[in-house]
Amino acid sequence: MEPVVLAAGTALVAAMASNAWEAARDALVGLWWKGKPEEAEAVGSELRRARSVVLEARRTNDADAEQALIVFWRMRFDQLLRKRPDLVGDLRGVLQDDLVPALDADDRDRVSVAFGRTEAHDHARIYRAGRDRHADGG
Template sequence: MVAAAGTALIAAMATDTWQQTRTAVLRLWRRARPEQTGSVEDDLEAARQGVLAARTDGDTDTEQALAGQWRLRFQQLVRESPELAAELRRLLDDDLTPALSADERSDIASIVMQARADRGGRVYQAGRDQHISETFHDGT
């Protein structure tokens, strides 16, 4: 969820609904860490300028780096206050994700997988494409 929130936040910075999204992020910070709200507001604006410049230049590396920074910030926030996980989920579901295009939404979808293999069994799981090449020998 933290990874999805960071990625969605950066993608939302280049949308027409950025002001509403920004307000929602600041609302979370005001509740969680009111003393950090001013610096978070400045950091959001700097990140947005970086995203807009990166999109103009076709610089996906910068966008990914910015998303990584915000993933870390969200992770620290939730690590320090685990009760904020529900609020971060709400921010992601109600404010960040709706601001994105269908393609961007598919990039931030979360996947939960569980598997169990017994008696030498194998499990292969993937959130996207998976290619497996194996040769099996029957021992003869």
């Protein structure tokens, strides 16, 4: 799966519990109108139902329900991009412009890890590995 798909699934479910949810939902429905217009209205309904599940899961501390929704939406995003790979930039835009700004700091950090976003400032260098990194203390 594309890193943007992994991050978008995580960010979407976290954004469902935010006050900025309506704008994020509208952006996602707009993405479906662009990529699979025949599914756009159904996706809007699915998102409304999913938000109810997330709110209840957060109220009852049901992490499994949230994780199941993350997996579900990752699959939905993956299916959309398989049919319309040209929309990867649009999904990235929705993630960065609509989903991530709706998140609190903890959720934003989780999405950054999933998306693999790293920033360097001044003259810093960044070294990233595609798998686990281990360092010896010797």
